[in-house]
Structures are given as C-alpha cells and as structure tokens.
Amino acid sequence: MEHNTKPVNAVEMNGIVKVFGNRPVLDQVNLEVEKGSVHAILGENGAGKSTLMNILYGLYQPDGGTIKINGQQVEMKNPSTAIATGIGMVHQHFMLVDVFTVAENIILGQETTKGGAFLDMDKAKQDVLALIEKYGLDVDPDAKIEDISVGMQQRVEILKALYRGADILILDEPTAVLTPQEIDELINIIHNLVNDGKTILIITHKLDEIKKSADKCTIIRRGQYIDTVSVKDVSQSDLADMMVGHQVNLKVAKTLMNPKHVIFEVDDLHARDVRGVEVLKGLSFKIRSGEIYGIAGIDGNGQKELLEAITNMIHVQGGTIKINGKEIQNTTTWNTITSGIASIHEDREKRGLIPDFSVEDNFVLETYMKNPFSIKGLMKQKAISDFAKKQVQEYDIRPNGCEKDLIRGLSGGNQQKVIIAREIANNPDLLIAMQPTRGLDVGAIENIHKTLLDQRDKGKAVLLISLELDEVMNVADTIGVIYDGKIVKEMPQDQATEHEIGLLMAGGSANE
Amino acid sequence: MNTFTLLIGVALMYATPMVLAALGGVISERAGVTNIGIEGMMTIGAFTGAAVGYFTNNPWLGVLAAGLAGGLTAILHALASITFKADQTVSGVAINLIGPALALFFCRLCFDGSAVTEPVNAKLPKLFGDNATGILANLNVDFMVIIAILATVIMWIVLYKTKWGLRIRAVGENPAAADTLGINVEFVRYVCVIISGILAGMGGAAVTLSIVSQFSQTSIAGQGYMALAAVIFGSWLPHGAFLACILFGLAQALVVVLGGGAVSVPSEILAMLPYVMTIIILIFFAGKSRAPKANGQPYIKGKR
Helix, strand or coil, X not given: CCCCCCCCEEEEEEEEXXXXXXXXXXXXXXXXXXXXXXXXXXXXXXXXXXXXXXXXXXXXXXXXXXXXXXXXXXXXXXXXXXXXXXXXXXXXXXXXXXXXXXXXXXXXXXXXXXXXXXXXXXXXXXXXXXXXXXXXXXXXXXXXXXXXXXXXXXXXXXHHHHHCCCCXXXXXXXCCCCCHHHHHHHXXXXXXXXXXXXXXXXXXXCHHHHHHHCCEEEEEECCEEEEEXXXXXXXXXXXXXXXXXXXXXXXXXXXXXXXXXEEEEEEEEEEECCXXXXXXXXXXXXXXXXXXXXXXXXXXXXXXXXXXXXXXXXXXXXXXXXXXXXXXXXXXXXXXXXXXEEEECCCHHHHHCCCCCEHHHHHCCCCCCCCCCEEXXXXXXXXXXXXXXXXXXXXXXXXXXXXXXXXXXXXXHHHHHHHHXXXXXXXXXXXXXXXXXXXXXXXXXXXXXXXXXXXXXXXXXXXXEECCHHHHHHHCCEEEEEECCEEEEEEEHHHCCXXXXXXXXXXCCCCC | CHHHHHHHHHHHHHHHHHHHHHHHHHHHHHCCCCCCCHHHHHHHHHHHHHHHHHHHCCHHHHHHHHHHHHHHHHHHHHHHHHHCCCCHHHHHHHXXXXXXXXXXXXXXXXXCCCCCCCCCCCCCCECCCCCCCHHHHHCCCEHHHXXXXXXXXXHHHHHHHEHHHHHHHHHXXXXXXXXXXXXXXXXXXXXXXXXHHHHHHHHHHHHHHHHCCCCCCCCCCCHHHHHHHHHHHCCCCHHHHXXXXXXXXXXXXXXXXXXXXXXXXXHHHHHHHHHHHHHHHHHHHCCCCCCCCCCCCCCCCXXX
C-alpha cells in the first residue's frame, strides 16, 4: 500500500527501555524509519542495537515504550506477531537447519501442503524460484544448507523473510561474514528490494557500507539514543565520532619504530595442513625488539598454519622457530607460552575462550595453576576475582562488573579485550595477533591497534597477521607478503604501496 | 525350512516390543529430547497392560491402558526436561527408577501383595487364528507385530512427508531457527515425548500380553535400553530403528531356537547374545551415525 498523500513511517519505536537483570541495555531509545528507505542502526558492539531489533522482531519484550508499524500500534508478543505484521529478520548467526534443503528451510513453519498435512515440495520450489528470480537472489532450492557458502545462506535467510511476505526487513550485521564481492552483491539485492517498495533496516558498525547503501542512520551509544542523520549529509568520521562519543582516529597515530636486537626468528619453515598438503614451503622472517611485523596476504596461503606451528598446535616437517635464541618448534603449546609468546587466535570462540566459563575464569586460563591464583594446588577464587576486576577496569571491558558473567554473553569486542588483557598480563616478548579486529567496531579497533603499538613501544616484538591490507599498512612497521607458503617480499612500511603489495599477494611480481 | 520360519516368527515376536519402544525413542530424539526413560515407561506399560487385560478380560483394552500409562509417565519426563530444562539424562534415569517401583507398588496393591500379576485369560489374538499348523503356526505372530510395522510406516510418513514432520525435525536440529519462524518448540517437544511414552507403554504391553501372559519384575529386562541402541544403530530413522530391532529380535530368537538342545552351547552363553550384540553394535556404530543436532539440549530462548 502506498501512502503518497501523508507519509507514514514503516517503523516507529518510542521510548524503548530494556533491562537485563538489573543492567539497563536500552534507555528511552527512539527510532523512526521511512517506508521504502534503507535505514542503518549504528553503534559499537554492545551498544544495544541488536537488542533493539530483537524487540522489534518480538524475540525480547521491552520493559517500556511503544512500537508502531505503518502507523498502527502493535504489541510484539513473539516472532509470529512480527511476521504477521510484515517484519522479517536476518540474524547475524543464521537461523537455518543445516541438514534441510534451501526450500525446506524457507517454507518451515508456513509449509505448502496438499490436504493441509502432506508437504507439497513442488509447489514450494516454484514459489521459492519465483522469489529468487524477482529479486536476483541466486541460490539452488534443492541444495542442502551445509553444502552452500555463507553468502548463499544469507540469501536463504532473506528469502525466508520474503516468503513470509515481509515488507520490513531487518539485517543484523549482514556483511560481517561476507567476502568483498558478496558484499557488493548484497548491496545490489538491497537496492532491488527497496525498488520493490520494501523497507530495510541494517544493524552495522561498518561506516563505509552505511555510506554505500543507507539513506538514514540512527546512532545508539551505550543504550542511549544519540541522533538520526541523513547519510549523505555526514562524513564517515562524523559517524564514527557520534558512535564512539569522542574523536576517533581512523588512521593510527604512531611514531617511528626504534628496533633493537632480533627477538623472534622463523627460518625455512615447512609444514603441512590437516589434509597433509604442504602449505608452508620454506617460510622465513625475523622480528626485532620494538618492531611490529605485519604479514599481508590472501586467506589460505599458510597464515593459519604459521600460527599453529609457532604455538605448537601442529608439527613442522622442517625449519626452526626461535624465540630469544631458543628453538621451540615441535615441542608443546605450553612451552610456547612459557617461552614468552602470547597469541590472539583468529577464532576467539574456538581458540581464545571457553564460552561457557565466566569472564574471570577465562582470565586465568594460562595462569590458574600459579601463585597467587593457586596455592598448594587449590584455586584461590578471591585472587582470581580481584585480578579480573582490575583488568575489567583497566581495559574498560563492558558491561562493567561482568566478572562473574559467562563470557558468551559479552560482545565480540569485549571478548577480544579479555583475550588481549590476559595475553599481555603474561608480559610476553612476542605478541602474535591474527585477525585481531575481525568483526569489531571502529572504537574497539582503535583500542586494539593502540595496544599493539604500546607493546612495540615497550620494546617487545609484535607479529600481526591480517587479511585486511589496510590494517597491515596502518599498523605494521615492516610488511612481509605471504604467498603460497613463503614470504615473497619484505619491505619497510613507508616504502610499501598498496598497489605493489596487492600484486605480490596475488602471486605477481612488482617487476613485471 | 521349518527352523527358519520358526526363527523369523520368534524374531518378530521378540522384536515387536523393542520396535514400538525404539519408534518412541526416534520421535522423542528427533524433536531434541533424549529419552533414556524408555525402559521405565515400558515397565509401567507392561504392568498396566497385564493388569487391565486380567481385570477386563480384553487384551486390547490392556494395550490401550498401557499406552495411556506410558504417556502419563512421559509427561513427567517432559515436565522435567522441557518446562524445567533439567538434564534429560538425569530425568530419564529417574523415570527408569520410578517405573519398576510404581509397577511393583500397584502390583502388590491389586494382586494381594504378590509381585507378579495373575495370568491373563485372553492374550492378544494371533494372525492365523489358534488352530494354524505347519509353517503358518511358525509364523503365527500376534497382531501387535502388524501394529508395530504400521507404526513404523506411519512414523516415516509423518516425519518425512508432512509439515509436522518437518517441524519436528527442525526443532530437533535447530530449535532457535524453528522458534524464530513461529513454531512452538516446547509444544512440539511435549507432543513428541508423550507419543514416545505411549509407544513405549504399548511396547511394554506387547511383552506381557503376547510374549508372556503376566507381569513380573523381569518382564522388562533391558528391552528399553536395547531399543535406545537400535535408535542409534538405525541412525534415528524409523525404518532404521525397525531393522535394528529385527536384528536384536533375531539374536533373541537364536537363543530360543538353539536353546532347545540342537547345539551344545550352554544356555547362559546363549542368553547373553542379544546384550553382547547391543554392546558390540554400540561400540562400532554409536560414533558414526549422526544424532539430531539439538538432541539432549533444553531450549532456552535468547541463549546464543
């Protein structure tokens, strides 16, 4: 239905309040979304933007405030109410049944049937194909979810919402898991949807995507409504400032390095991946005290195995890894840690944390057996709690007072802060950070980059492995390009150009 | 030929209670609720079937009552594991403890303090009547066998061809996904656990109203656990569980047929066969078949 004469907002949320336990997550938040627009909800991790959208979708009940859809006040009791009002949501963690086909996932709960009971999969496929064609969402209705890419799974989620007749579509961090190419495709899909009169809400903390796709943007900070702006009137750094609440440097401010002796050395390293294929083929590099060594490269060129070899999670077939002159290859992970190497792994939930442990227990995963956390084999909970409390203060881990909470409930940025605080507390000579800012917002990214620089300035060595060239260019002092299991070229940061590194990453050579 | 048909007939007879119980396990676990308590639900069904069959002289009323009693017992399991989100294994073990205890208590109450019920006057009717001879006599199984086969077919159709089946499987794989699509996870799980209890109860009655004719404390001796093994061996498929139970039934039939003295194997060793087979099958297949992803996990809204 068009409202040409009197424009009615597709969504109006007024004075929304939500309290978890005794912790306020949303405090009097307002949101007005015009029909047929793309509206971004911007906020740091843990600012409450997902909570706000979950309330709109009926997954949480607000403790105060009202919701109007197309001018009508609605009480969102559960997702069924939301679906009936024409709201669809694509969650950040996809809600798909892995062993079902695409079509089965789409029709689940609103099945096409013969005689009211028996599934009519032919009709289902036709309906799904019609939607796929209409909006250009390329995906095979007969494919199983576990066999298709993350980008395709996201399209299935969008199809699910469209199949239920959604006019208002909420996308929760839709680009966090996508490749750059998939992101462009998604933005195209969003345009197709808006051209068809749909309203799109995007939860995000990526500023460039807001500029690329959104019309309006509402900013939320620590559960407070800050402002709603027209995207074309503001710059990315304006948005960043409003989101974080203070001036943000999108560029890292850093001094020249002051390198001294070599702390860490990898020489002619050979290793195989889980399938037994050689992926490190004679990789060598050195890091000096007071230096950040950045490894740039495309995913799958041996970055993962390099970190696993250093942390002794896999054995190497040849070469040496030395820290302060001592060889550590083919020993134990414990030996890596006690030799003065701290590491931040790529997948925090799998390798950095135990999600169902409390924050304070996660803080002592490597030191629980040491004084003062353990005395004569018995753990001292008080000492652990005190330590955790101090770290939570020092690293501004939110929400404040979260020491006893399960770490699973913290936002990604705050989980990462816990890992970094824990690793640095060991006072390592070498800090390895692999994709340390993946999925984090600008405030958290700035914070983590600062921490890496602090380590460097204390005279430590830092190894940064990142798939994001910008990050390596911004933070590292020396850049090594990894390609096919080798460092193909090494250069000081100030002599590096994105163009040259880009060529080397793809296996080309700058001389060609 | 005679021995072979006899083997098949006896195997079907022994498999039937397990088939019904295993189907109960399949539907409950497909919805994401582990049901260790099948053994206890079978015991309750076995007693109720025998007692009602004795007092009414109608074995079919006995089967009906047994299903009802099993379903009622299952409500306990559903309450604990779905509503109160208790550990499903603990709740199931509790059912296995309370099942035989309740059966014995009511048995003493109804049968003058005896731990066994009086034999029923009428057992379940046989397929080829009471006067069959030859091969027909060997294959003369009771109607519960037909019911078990029908139940297998119906459950397969429901799980794979109807919208309810799609929802049940979704709830067992990813309850959060089902929830966001407006499917009532708790309701689906309740229904499946109760059906599971009804089937297990009827399985118990199949023991006391067709294999033997009375209830004693050893009527149900591990058939429920074997049914659970059959669920795993059969990869949580109705027909898979059915075939696994037939295999266990064959093992028991071997005990009966060979135990007649044809071969000189001590009967104690033979009697171990079905149980040893269960263990061996579990060792080799338990790790390989894929359980429903959310099996055994209580669904808590909003937990990531």
